[in-house]
Amino acid sequence: MAHILLVDDDVELAGMLRDYLDGDGFTATAVHDGEAGVAEALSGRYAIVVLDVMMPKLSGVEVLRRIRAASQVPVLMLTAKGDDMDRIVGLELGADDYVPKPCLPRELAARLRAILRRTQAAESASAPLCVGPLAVYPEQRRVEWQGSSVDLTSTEFNLLEVLARNAGRPVSKGALCEQALGRPLARFDRSIDVHLSSIRHKLGLLADGRSCIQTVFRQGYQLIRE
Incomplete structure (x- = not known):
């Protein structure tokens, strides 16, 4: 309870x-x-x-x-x-x-x-998700970037975990809202954009200066592989 x-x-x-x-x-x-x-x-x-x-x-x-x-x-x-x-x-x-x-x-x-x-659900998963310099530990709800711990909120962690599980392919805002926030995406809802902006700020850049989270036109967001 x-x-x-x-x-x-x-x-x-x-x-x-x-x-x-x-x-x-x-x-x-x-x-x-x-x-x-x-x-x-x-x-x-x-x-x-x-x-x-x-x-x-x-x-x-x-x-x-x-x-x-x-x-x-x-x-x-x-x-x-x-x-x-x-x-x-x-x-x-x-x-x-x-x-x-x-x-x-x-x-x-x-x-x-x-x-x-x-x-x-996140606490019950155990296998770490590693994408380039990013490491996501679902069981511990912990994230590392280039070996250093990154302090994320619960929702930010959920969003990053969804992207990490789908690394290399775009995930729509609707799917992110359903899987990470647990509700349908409402019209004019900017929640996903705000959360992802915060995640980008907290994570570092890749070696080529790009963010590891890219916006894919008309498709959503994608965690890219180096």
Whole structure:
């Protein structure tokens, strides 16, 4: 039974989501300010964090920044409906996914299960994936570039693993969204592009100066072999 941390200053909404998740196979704990959210998220007691962006004093974005400075625990952001900037900033800082508010508790539970399934599936795989200077260790959820460790978020790791398993051939954005984020690709959804931009930034360049992740026109993204 996965333990979920809810961080939202809306006490009524957080209570409703907690009660729904408790009745749907999870154990949920709610806190209502950013400082408490950071402390709880870094306690090691939770499988995943649900974090509201709009909070007073310490915003959800700053909470996420502090969590990512010390932990790779999966984080799902609750964002205002239609606020693309909050979503993009959250993804760039390392959020694994987002759900617009107001959200259906059933959709939130489905997103949480999708993230947890991906995490558990990756942990069950054992064979390392080596492509040029890149080494992906699914069992340990660890990545190395030229022998040095690379710090990736849970979703970034999932995306890179999918590309590594398909090295040398393009993978569509739709397939990446389904396999790495656990949901269909929505129209105008830039999540995949933002995550891959972050991965490119964290990985080094190949000997010829190119990124190992290439955009293939009208086909998607490809992890190239040297």
